[in-house]
Amino acid sequence: MPYRAFDDQNCSIARTLAIVGERWTLLVLRDVSLGNRRFEEIRRSLGVASNILSDRLATLVEHGVLERDGDPPEYRLTDKGRDLRPVLLALVQWGDKYTAGEAGPPVEHVHTVCGHVAAPRLHCSHCGEPIGPRELRMQPGPGANEQQREQYERRLAARR
């Protein structure tokens, strides 16, 4: 079953993974974010086969995540691609915490406005306060289908 079939699901995670969930794709985006913009730079940096890299770059361009421009061609993030940064950051932060070991994080982030090394934290867009690990609850949104609403109600009832 191809990853692209994920976009049949009424789920924003599945639909996003249909575009960026293939093996290597997020590492390609990492590389472009780091400043590797040419095919050969990315290929060398990742050690990925050329045909796979071609396929991933084509998908990202097709979906407007990257744009390809210039001669020799360079790949750059579009605004849509830049909006994936929170995904990469969240992966980085988990990896820093659980996989980096004693050496510490290989990369750190500087908030250019205040000038300090900083770890981005999730805050509530309504009240502005930091969101604790158990302080978010999911509920059906406007785009939920009947089945998803029923499933939600069943779960609520089971907890009562």
Next chain:
Amino acid sequence: MPYRAFDDQNCSIARTLAIVGERWTLLVLRDVSLGNRRFEEIRRSLGVASNILSDRLATLVEHGVLERDGDPPEYRLTDKGRDLRPVLLALVQWGDKYTAGEAGPPVEHVHTVCGHVAAPRLHCSHCGEPIGPRELRMQPGPGANEQQREQYERRLAARR
């Protein structure tokens, strides 16, 4: 090349993907977050083959992201697993913006402390301000290796 080989890279994204980057794994975590805790519930919800689901669950338990408990067995997020929530949230937010269409988001999040539907936003852990899309700069961290530091210096020099 197995995804697990990604953990050879000195990169927190690659090492995280070595654990959660396999096809289906993030959807398994989504399902457990939504409250699907039994093998059969998750299998039905995802429409994934049993052998693949067994493999993904075993990997997640092995890495301490899920714990398996009870009879019949249920899978639950550990603290380490709950720390992956920002990854899922970031995928949701991008998908809501770019893939949900006119129907709107299938799922919304309520900040249980203030009681409002809210989109989590990234703020700087140092100054507390929201971080704009171009306001983070990457630099080598304490765990960077020589090659990574040199590459960073070369890129800086190229921009001067």
